[in-house]
Amino acid sequence: MDQDIATHLRASSPDLSTGTRVDLDDVAKRYVVGDSTVTALTEVNLHVDEAAFVVVLGPSGSGKTTLLNMIGLLDTPTDGRVALNGRDMTRSSRREQFALRRRSVSFIFQTFNLFPGLTALENVQFGADVAARPAAADIARDGLSRVGLADRLHHFPHQLSGGEQQRVAIARALATDNPILLADEPTGELDFRTGVQILELLQEQAEAGKTVLVVTHNRELSRVADRVIELSSGRIVSDGPPVGGKSRTADLRW
Amino acid sequence: MPTGSLRLWVVWSWRDLRRRWLLVTALALVIALGTGAYAGLGGTTAWRLESNDRSYASLRMHDLRVKLPAGAFVPQGSLLRAVEGIPDAPVVDVAVERLIAPTLVDASTGTDQLLLPGEVVGMPSGVSPVDALHVEHGQGLAAGDPALDIAVLEAKFASGHGLPPNGKLRLSTGTTLEYVGTGYTPEYFQVTGRSGMVLGETGYAVVFAPITVAQRVTGHVGQVNDLVVRVRPGTDQEAVRRQLTAALAPVGGTVSTRAEDPVHRALYEDAQNDQTTWNVFAFLILFGAAFATFNLISRMIESQRREIGVGMALGVPPRLLAVRPMLVGVQIAVVGVLTGIGVGWLIGRAMGDVMADLLPLPIWVTSFQVGRFAQAAALGLVLPVIAAVVPTVRAVRMHPVEAIRTGAYKSARPAGRLLTLLSRTRLPGRTYLSMALRNVLRTPRRTVFTALGIAAAMTSLVAVLGLLDTFTAAGDAHTDEVGHSSPGRLVVTLDTYYPLNSAPLRALREEPAVAASQPQLAVPATLLGQGADIESVVQVVDFTNKIWTPTLLGDRGPKTGIVLSEKAAQDLGLAPGNVVELRHPVRSADGFRLVTSRIPVRALHPDPWRTFAYLDVAGAGQFGLTGTANQVLVMPAGSVDELERAVFGQPGVSSVDSAAAFADVLDNALAQFTGILRVIEIATLLLALLIAFNTAGITADERTREHATMFAFGLPPRVVMGIAVGENAVIGLLGTLAGIAGGYAALRYITSGLGEVTPDLMVRPTLSTTTVVAVLLLGTSIVALAPLLGLRRQQRMDIPAALRVVE
Structure with missing residues (x-):
């Protein structure tokens, strides 16, 4: 039956080409809260043409997570256009959005969002399963080895430390093998040492040809990025390589 | 506690209520159904006895009755003279001679042939001073025109065959009678016929006629074979009985008291004995509701644990922190009890309507049983509050850090061995498909409590259907033997x-x-x-x-x-x-x-x-x-x-x-009995549905972030809903299986007490395969499909917001 569902998932996915390109044109997002309107994003233009490690910087409330949600098609813009690999997804159907999330983007959440009922191995396998990848269990085992958790395969999330949980979450996102990786404050709840390990993992993904988009308020992280986009009050206030050039993770301190 | 602080917590609780009104209402309905069933089903004896008393009094049921042996008749007046000759004659208030003769009755209408055994009851014209005739439809036996061959047809026979309130009857003696109405006397509140079985009325035609008419149409002119007597209040009826027995010995007359009348005895005994059966169902439904209440309120309060932890971290005294979750219990209790009174009244009315349809008493009262409702109300108030105490105490005793900790992993951890087993057990198939079973197994206490609530409801249903199966099996055994x-x-x-x-x-x-x-x-x-x-x-x-x-x-x-x-x-x-x-x-x-x-x-x-x-x-x-x-x-x-x-x-x-006529009588009786059981069946199914709905609602709340994560990974909503349905299906299956086992046990208990209700019938507790399969499918599917009620909510989920949800 599971094979049927996997086949169905593949078959039900619209023909969406997969790639690393992300385009946001004049994107705005406004929320109506009670009697007032809150602007989360305004006039955002962002283009990522090829694989890169992109850090989106900004203080709390600057619109970082909203931006990530727009790219991940979890939210729709009030104005403007969001395109993945050249295809305008702004007015795509719910079905297309789900299919694209299965095939193009993967999320790493600040609070991990692991499934408590699944072991580490199964959580990672979930990623491969959703993407309908064959030999999902092997992929998951391999993924956990890559994040240094080969000895924690059968542990449930509550039996893992925060850093371990985040590594499982990253392994889960990687298990989808989707070209765009979206990480929301991936080191936010981690100690420095674990945070650096996570960053290195994400860097590896960019080097391997994926678009990795990390949103954070930690300016230190931007030092290892290929490109740093700074948000303030919903607007992009700067976009370019890190000031002072790209550093090594070993040089980071926070 | 300062009044201002208390006000804050009350207001906060009120906001909780508004936010969770649907869940609180559904939970209150569970309480209402449990306490309502307890009150409605548990209080039938009182109103049935009252109905019996008033009905018998209204028709002046005899105190003593003299019957001659079958086939024996005496000249009219000789029985009265025998009464007048006894020493205690002055205490006899009134005595009436009657003629009761068996006959065949042809009540055929149009193309439908209706030839059935029956009897003609010859009684005084007009209003009889003893065992009077209650006219249900049409007219009674008018006094002063005994020459006319008129009669009144027994009402249940008439309604059972859809006969009009007037028409013609042909007797096997060749006479045609005009019946002018339908009705019954106290001995025929239930018609036993020759089968000796209650509820045999459609197979037995009783015709009430003026005594002169009865004598003429049965060929017993000037003869009687029955005497009914009312004595003055306070009379030693046994003494009168002995004197009458002695006086009538030459003609072989037997004297019986009112209490020995089989229908009278059955009505009073049934009112008591049936209550034993209803009590089983009342307790089962209450038990199911109690389990569900405990489980669901616990889960509601557990979901507030992080807020309680924050309160503890801020130094709020635990007793103050306990106010808000306890108020949840109080809200549910109050709404539940108020609704429960209505539900109990409805169940009582439904039982009364079914009983009135089953037993045509002239007076039916289904009075509000204040005492029983007070008990139910007390239970309904106490249950949710007790249910709220345990998780509240647990929450306020927890270390603040533990309570505040984010993530979905701090609650409902499985026990150590189960955890190890779960972690090492590889279920075949995609991970998300096995998630349903995993979710069930990782929260064993919750699963067990939910399943037990479902099981209790299913137990009632199985016991109800099992009773029908049991009587059907008895009927089949009779049919097999006679056929x-x-x-x-x-x-x-x-x-x-x-x-x-x-x-x-x-x-x-x-x-x-x-x-x-x-x-x-x-x-x-x-x-x-x-x-x-x-x-x-x-x-x-x-x-x-x-x-x-x-x-x-x-x-x-x-x-x-x-x-x-x-x-x-x-x-x-x-x-x-x-x-x-x-x-x-x-x-x-x-x-x-x-x-x-x-x-x-x-x-x-x-x-x-x-x-x-x-x-x-x-x-x-x-x-x-x-x-x-x-x-x-x-x-x-x-x-x-x-x-x-x-x-x-x-x-x-x-x-x-x-x-096979006797089997038909049994089938007919069973069909009418089904009406009563249907009331319980509806209550139990409603309870199972409510428990399932509440479970699904709370589960959906708890799993919001998981579902949002699945959506973020692109898992289609139908698959996510499928996981929820699968999870519920497992719980539904477990609960239903336990319910079938419990139902069989309840059935055995109920049938063990049926010896007093139906002493003549051997009843072996029987559960048919059809019942087991039907209950299994019904129970599992009701619970499994409950998450679909939340489909709209799932479709409208704000995924980004849900992903940020901490608790």
């Missing part, structure tokens, strides 16, 4: 004992519509036991006849011995080869006298009705009836209708019944 050969045979009952070569028997033998016939005897008798006498009909049958003989089990006794039913043997503690004492009539020169004989038990028969006993024809001498018969088994040459028509009106014939 094991020549199922199409008819039993022609004669109005008295005729010699085998007499004209009525010859006429039947030679009737062209009769293919074969076999005369037999049916003699009323009493099987005597240790304090448990069994009224019985001994059929004297030629065991070599080709038409029908009883199945003999354990045929070890002498061939002249009696064949008892398994139930009778069980009740009397007898087995083949033992000896039973039988009190029976023996014909003598001046009529019949009662004697007690000791007869060996030859064998047992499998008919579940214990009233039937058989003797070989060689045993007819026991009754002084050798060479006579009062029944004839006949095989129709053509159709049954033709045969019925042919023998209708033949001299000596008082009724023609199908051999």
Whole structure:
């Protein structure tokens, strides 16, 4: 039956080409809260043409997570256009959005969002399963080895430390093998040492040809990025390589 | 506690209520259903007894009744003179002579043939001072015109066959009566007919007529055979009874009290005994509601644990922190109790309506049972509060850091061994498909409590359906026994004992519509036991006849011995080869006298009705009836209708019944009994649905972030819903399986107490495969499909917001 569902998932996915390109044109997002309107994003233009490690910087409330949600098609813009690999997804159907999330983007959440009922191995396998990848269990085992958790395969999330949980979450996102990786404050709840390990993992993904988009308020992280986009009050206030050039993770301190 | 602080917590709780109103209402409905069922089902005795009392009083039920033996009649006035001659005559308030004669009634309408056995009850015209006639529809027996052949037809018979309130009836004596209305007297609140079974009214036509009319149409002009008496209040009725018995000894009259009237006894005993059964259901539903309440309120309060942790971190005293979750329990309790009163009233009304339909009493009262409702209200108030105490205490005792910790992993951890087992158990298939089972297993306490709530509801349902199966099985066993050969045979009952070569028997033998016939005897008798006498009909049958003989089990006794039913043997503690004492009539020169004989038990028969006993024809001498018969088994040459028509009106014939007629009576009784059980069935299904809905609602709340994560990974909503359905299906299956086991246990308990309700019937607790499969499918699917009620909510989920949800 599971094979049927996997086949169905593949078959039900619209023909969406997969790639690393992300385009946001004049994107705005406004929320109506009670009697007032809150602007989360305004006039955002962002283009990522090829694989890169992109850090989106900004203080709390600057619109970082909203931006990530727009790219991940979890939210729709009030104005403007969001395109993945050249295809305008702004007015795509719910079905297309789900299919694209299965095939193009993967999320790493600040609070991990692991499934408590699944072991580490199964959580990672979930990623491969959703993407309908064959030999999902092997992929998951391999993924956990890559994040240094080969000895924690059968542990449930509550039996893992925060850093371990985040590594499982990253392994889960990687298990989808989707070209765009979206990480929301991936080191936010981690100690420095674990945070650096996570960053290195994400860097590896960019080097391997994926678009990795990390949103954070930690300016230190931007030092290892290929490109740093700074948000303030919903607007992009700067976009370019890190000031002072790209550093090594070993040089980071926070 | 400062008033201001308390106000804050109350307001906060009120906001909780507004936010969770649907869940609180659904939970309150669970309480309402539990307490309402407890009150509604648990208080039937009081209003049934009150209805009985008032109905009997309104129709002036007799205190004593004199009956002459079957076939015996005396001149009108002689019974009254016997009363006047007793020493206690001055205490007799009123006495009325009646004539009650068996007959065949042709109530056919249009193309529908309706030829049934029955009796004509000759009674005073106008309003009888004893055992008055209650007119249901049409008119009564008008006084002053006894020349007219008018009558009133028994109401349940009329309504059971859809007969109008007036029409024509033809009797087997060839007379036509005009019935002007439908109604009944107190002895016919339930009609037992010849089957001796209550609710046999559609198979037995009772016709009430002025006594002169009754005498004329039955060929007993100037004769009576029945007397009903009312004595003054405070009279020693036993003394009057003894004097009447002595006075009527020459004519063999038997005197019975009101309490000995079988219908009176059944109505009062049933009101008490039925309550035992309803109590089982009331407690089961309450039990299910209690489990569900405990579980669901616990889960609601557990979801507030992080906020409680924050409060503790801020230094709020635990007792103040406990206010808000406890108020959740209070809110549910108050709404539940208020709704419960309504639900209880509705259940009581529904039971009352069904009972009124089942038993046509002239007065039905379903008064509000204040005491019972007070008990239910107290339970309804206490249950949710107690349910809230445990998780609240647990929450406020927890270390703040533990309570505040984010992530979905701090609650509902499985026990150590189960955890290890779970982590090492690889379920086949995609991870998200096995998630349903994983979710069930990782929260064993929650799963068990939810399943137990479902199980309790299903237990009630299984017990209800099992009762129907049990009675159906008993009916089938009877049908199998009476129909094991020549199922199409008819039993022609004669109005008295005729010699085998007499004209009525010859006429039947030679009737062209009769293919074969076999005369037999049916003699009323009493099987005597240790304090448990069994009224019985001994059929004297030629065991070599080709038409029908009883199945003999354990045929070890002498061939002249009696064949008892398994139930009778069980009740009397007898087995083949033992000896039973039988009190029976023996014909003598001046009529019949009662004697007690000791007869060996030859064998047992499998008919579940214990009233039937058989003797070989060689045993007819026991009754002084050798060479006579009062029944004839006949095989129709053509159709049954033709045969019925042919023998209708033949001299000596008082009724023609199908051999399976008794099974039909049972089926009919069962169909009416079903109405009562349907009330419980609806309540239990509603409870299961509510529990499932609440479970699904709370589960959906708890799993919001998981579902949002799945959506973020692109898992289609239908698959996510499928996981929820699968998870519920597992719980539903577990609960239903437990419910089936519990239902069978409850059924065994209920049937063990049915000996008092239906002492004549052997009931073996039976659960049919159909019932098991139907309950399994119904229970599992109701619970499984409950998440679909949240489909709209899932479709409208704000995924980004849900992903940020911490708790």
